[in-house]
Amino acid sequence: QVQLQESGPGLVKPSETLSLTCSVSGDSVGGYFWSWIRQPPGKGLQWIGHIYSTGRTDYNPSLERRVTMSVDTSTNQIFLAVSSVTAADTAVYYCARCSLKGDCYDMDYWGQGTLVTVSS
Amino acid sequence: DIQMTQSPPSLSASVGDRVTITCRASQYISSYLSWYQQKPGKAPKLLIYAASNLQSGVPSRFSGSRSGTDFTLTISGLQPEDFASYYCQQSYSSPRTFGPGTKVEIK
Numbered sequence: 001q002v003q004l005q006e007s008g009p010g011l012v013k014p015s016e017t018l019s020l021t022c023s024v025s026g027d028s029v030g031g032y033f034w035s036w037i038r039q040p041p042g043k044g045l046q047w048i049g050h051i052y053s054t055g056r057t058d059y060n061p062s063l064e065r066r067v068t069m070s071v072d073t074s075t076n077q078i079f080l081a082v083s084s085v086t087a088a089d090t091a092v093y094y095c096a097r098c099s100l101k102g103d104c105y106d107m108d109y110w111g112q113g114t115l116v117t118v119s120s
Numbered sequence: 121d122i123q124m125t126q127s128p129p130s131l132s133a134s135v136g137d138r139v140t141i142t143c144r145a146s147q148y149i150s151s152y153l154s155w156y157q158q159k160p161g162k163a164p165k166l167l168i169y170a171a172s173n174l175q176s177g178v179p180s181r182f183s184g185s186r187s188g189t190d191f192t193l194t195i196s197g198l199q200p201e202d203f204a205s206y207y208c209q210q211s212y213s214s215p216r217t218f219g220p221g222t223k224v225e226i227k
Contacts, residue, residue: 035216037164044207044218044219044220044221045156045158045164045207045209045218045221046218047209047215047216047217047218049215050216058214059215060214060215060216061121061215062215094163094164096163096164099166099169104211105152105154105169105170105211106154106166106169106170106209106211107154107164107166108166108175110163110164110165111163112162112163113163
């Protein structure tokens with residue numbers, strides 16, 4: 001059974017960088033795309049972007065200047081960094097696996113999500 | 121970006137009811153449309169992929185269909201565990217976009 005677990009600081013100061021880790025167990029990250037999605041409190045889902053196991057990325061243009069994703073196949077982890085955060089970046093952040101090997105259409109395994117609050 | 125709209129934003133229904141949620145894409149997306157269910161405090165769960173394919177393990181009372189750029193999620197015989205929010209998502213082009221969601225509440 002594939003399991004994903006997000007981790008990172010729950011509180012980040014404005015203008016700083018939000019950094020999260022998604023640890024994958026039960027399967028290798030190799031051969032799959034991995035997505036990051038966020039959800040502000042009480043609101044809908046926003047796709048941040050995805051990364052292939054080779055490191056190829058596709059980011060949401062609305063966040064692209066501030067987002068960096070990376071992957072470490074040796075530790076089976078995926079990373080997200082969002083720089084210059086503001087209160088608008090306060091959200092539950094999810095990592096998820098794209099279901100199809102080699103492409104990304106839908107996401108079949110999700111982490112439980114981690115709430116990141118941006119506040120001084 | 122492709123805009124996804126959903127209707128209704130919310131609905132009240134009773135156990136056993138047939139429920140239909142509609143999602144419309146702002147442009148052609150073929151059948152690159154997924155449906156997710158989300159319960160409060162939980163991660164979304166994939167229900168339907170490629171517009172009409174049932175994800176493994178999802179009850180057969182859930183079904184999806186497509187007509188042009190309009191997509192429908194139907195729950196045939198609503199169960200207590202189905203009260204949740206439902207989101208559509210297009211994967212035809214980047215950026216991937218979600219609909220605003222439909223909240224299914226108990227009448």
